[in-house]
Amino acid sequence: MPISSHEIRFSLPHIEVAGKVWGEPGGLPVIALHGWLDNAATFDRIAPSLEGVYLVALDLPGHGLSGHMPATGYSLWQQAATVLQVAEDLGWERFALLGHSMGAIISGVLAGSLPDRIIAAAMIDGLMPFTSEADDAPRQMARFFNSTLQLGNKRKPVYDSVEKAVSARVLGGTTPISRDAAAALVERGLMPHDGGWTWRTDPQLMLPSPLRFTQRHASSFIENITAPTCLVLANQGVMHKHPEVLARIDAFKHLTVHRVDGGHHLHLEEPAPQVAAILKDFYTSLS
Incomplete structure (x- = not known):
């Protein structure tokens, strides 16, 4: 029988964080992290199949039903710190991770920084962030500064x-997504506004990163992971267009890599049962 979900909220010192929970407290403790501009509903199709797992899927700050950070308050490490505060609130000294896209990158940062606290890490079509080298830092920072000045002039669309909001997500997303998958994410990502609907998402999330890891920085986090790690790559996902990224992934011999036909949101689309089966086997193997 599929596992049903319920809502959860965390009143952290700096922000209110919302999420969805599947499973029973006695199961393997797993914190699940969605991708950029998505929310906890991204796990709706796979979470009910993960028997023996107590899955807490977060709306990361700025996303879904969670609060927004103060000005210029978003970074991979800030989001990772919030995840750690959630674990503290849950009383979890050690826990496992499940991440998609940006959530997978955050999982890699946490698992590489605090290997003793992470039981296992499963990543879906994501592992390392976009990188740039030191000489690019001034240009990257300039992009960030200029974008912050323009942010106040932008208005959220109202549908x-x-x-119509679902159609906008399907047509305007950074990666292809099916209408059913978009509908699941949009339902949690909208709020009423001026007689219509607009996005709950914090506009600051659209700002370019002020700083990026170098390739060496990014690789060092993954190299430092000691927990069992499973990576599910979409054959038609975001990485298949970047052979140099795939080559870097292949160099990490301590990762177990599964390649599945599907797009970037494969866990929320037709390949979802296959992804769920891979993750179920992975988490079961830990016991």
């Missing part, structure tokens, strides 16, 4: 129906 007169949820269906």
